[in-house]
Amino acid sequence: MGLALDTLVDVLKTAGEPTRFRLLALLAAGDLTVTDLTEILGQSQPRISRHLKLLAEEALIDRYQEGAWAYFRLKQEGKAATLVRTLLAAASEEDPVLLRDSERLTMVKRLHAERAQAYFSRNASEWDELRRLHISDAAVESALLKLIGTTPVDALLDLGTGTGWILQLLSNIYRRAVGIDASRDMLSVARSNLDKAGIVKASVRHGDILNLPLEGQDFDLITVHQVLHFLDQPELAIAEAARVLRPGGRLLIVDLAPHTLEYLRNDHAHVRLGFSHQVMAEWLEKVGLEVEQAIDLGSGKEGGLTATVWLARDRRLLIAAHHASAQSQTVL
Numbered sequence: 001m002g003l004a005l006d007t008l009v010d011v012l013k014t015a016g017e018p019t020r021f022r023l024l025a026l027l028a029a030g031d032l033t034v035t036d037l038t039e040i041l042g043q044s045q046p047r048i049s050r051h052l053k054l055l056a057e058e059a060l061i062d063r064y065q066e067g068a069w070a071y072f073r074l075k076q077e078g079k080a081a082t083l084v085r086t087l088l089a090a091a092s093e094e095d096p097v098l099l100r101d102s103e104r105l106t107m108v109k110r111l112h113a114e115r116a117q118a119y120f121s122r123n124a125s126e127w128d129e130l131r132r133l134h135i136s137d138a139a140v141e142s143a144l145l146k147l148i149g150t151t152p153v154d155a156l157l158d159l160g161t162g163t164g165w166i167l168q169l170l171s172n173i174y175r176r177a178v179g180i181d182a183s184r185d186m187l188s189v190a191r192s193n194l195d196k197a198g199i200v201k202a203s204v205r206h207g208d209i210l211n212l213p214l215e216g217q218d219f220d221l222i223t224v225h226q227v228l229h230f231l232d233q234p235e236l237a238i239a240e241a242a243r244v245l246r247p248g249g250r251l252l253i254v255d256l257a258p259h260t261l262e263y264l265r266n267d268h269a270h271v272r273l274g275f276s277h278q279v280m281a282e283w284l285e286k287v288g289l290e291v292e293q294a295i296d297l298g299s300g301k302e303g304g305l306t307a308t309v310w311l312a313r314d315r316r317l318l319i320a321a322h323h324a325s326a327q328s329q330t331v332l
Contacts, residue, residue, distance in 0.1 A: 003079050011080045014058045015087055019043065020051050022101055025088055027061055027074040029105060030195055031203055034070065040104040060084055064205055064213075073203055076176050113192040135297045135307045140225075140254060141169060143295050147252065147311045148173065148221070156202075157219040159209045159241060160227030164190030167202040174221070177202035180209055209237050212244055220249040226307075228255045229272045235283040242287035247316035251289055253280070257296060257306040275308070284312045 003011065015021055022041060026032060034052065038045050052072055055061045059080055061072050075081040091098060144166075153174040158166045161179025163186065170177070181187050181204065190204045207213045209227070222241045228234035241251055258274035265271070281291050289312040297307045 003083065007080070008083075011058055011060070011083055014054055015060065015084055017051070018097075019047075020055055021087075021091075022097065023048070023051055023055065024060065024074060024084055025091065025098055026101060026105055027072055028085070028088055028200065029102075030109075030200055031071045031073045031191065032105075032108075033072070036108050037072075040101055040108060076201070109192075109195050112188060113195065115188060135299045135305070137165075139297050140307065140309070143297060143309045144169065144223075144252065144254070147293055147295070147309060148250075153221045155219045155221070155246075157214070157222045157241075157244065159212075159222065159224045159237065160230075161190055161204055162186050162225070164193045164202070164204060166223050166225055167204075168193060168197050168199065170223075171197070171199050171202065175201065178214070178219075179204040180207040180212065180214075182206070182208060210240055212240055214244050216243050217246050218244055220246045221252070222249070223252045223254075225254045226256075228253065229270050229274065232271055234272060234275070235286070238283050238289075239287045242289055242314070245289075245314050247314055249314045250292075251284070251312045251314075253310045253312075254307060257308045259305055261305070274305075277308070277310075280308075280310055284310070288315055289313065290315050 002008070015024060019041065023037060026037060026040060032040075034045055034048055037048050037052075041048065052061065052063070056063055056072075059078060060075055062075050063070055063072050065071075074084065093099075148170070150173065153170070154176070156167075156170060156174040156177035158164075158177065158179040161167060161181045164179055167177050167179050167190070179190055179202065181190065184206055187204050187206060194200075194202055194204070205213065209224075210231075210233075222245055224237065224241065228237060231237055238251070238253075245251060256274040258276055260273065262273070264273070277291075277294055280294075284291055291310055291312050293309075293311045295309045297309065299305055299307075
């Protein structure tokens with residue numbers, strides 16, 4: 001089914017204005033603020049805001065708030081968004097206006113990357129100390145890819161996305177992805193990393209993983225990598241993840257196994273000293289998820305930590321199939 005004639009004309013009128021077309025081209029390359037767009041296009045903030053409002057009214061772009069900042073991006077879903085992508089693809093790559101916008105966008109992203117790197121550098125010593133205790137990224141990466149497999153994922157949600165490592169690692173698997181983090185500094189790092197990797201089908205948002213700014217049952221894979229041990233009530237984060245998981249969807253958790261390194265509480269804000277298989281299984285069971293596999297990964301270092309990877313699945317499709325089978329047998 002295509003667009004109705006009136007809707008089609010409205011979309012073409014909205015996207016066809018030169019400034020708005022330039023905005024759409026920029027927002028197709030990633031999340032940007034009004035300030036970013038003002039700097040790139042050299043137009044006033046009220047003028048840019050007015051154009052963005054019109055684009056949002058036609059459901060061509062998404063807007064989300066992050067503290068005092070509002071971010072915009074090209075809408076990923078819908079017939080109108082598909083039409084806009086077709087129009088953008090038809091534009092000449094040699095157009096001087098679009099080329100200049102692209103060059104200025106590169107400069108803005110470079111500034112973002114420099115600010116993100118400055119934050120990362122300020123915290124590098126602390127992260128390096130923790131890395132010496134943890135299992136290697138390569139071992140975790142191997143375990144994640146083994147458990148998740150190569151079947152395409154429609155929608156991925158990464159809770160506590162940090163530097164956006166998971167979003168980069170799984171970029172060949174998902175069609176769209178969202179990363180959530182409570183630290184705006186870390187979101188800057190993640191955006192910079194996604195920009196450098198050329199990944200535009202993933203976006204990152206500021207949010208509380210105990211109260212996600214997302215609709216229910218919208219993701220078929222959710223990852224939570226080394227986050228739960230920072231929480232007073234990690235089971236609440238698991239329940240919130242289950243809320244936005246589609247029936248039959250999967251939740252993958254990477255966190256620490258039980259340990260006795262008490263200094264991590266004071267020095268690195270760890271609230272929980274790891275999680276046992278039993279405790280994790282009980283939390284998952286309580287919210288309707290069932291552990292399919294669990295893998296322990298030792299660091300191989302003296303005094304190092306062990307990480308565990310749990311893969312759980314939502315049981316609603318299985319339960320529904322069981323009920324349907326039982327009803328069929330009853331009728332027979």
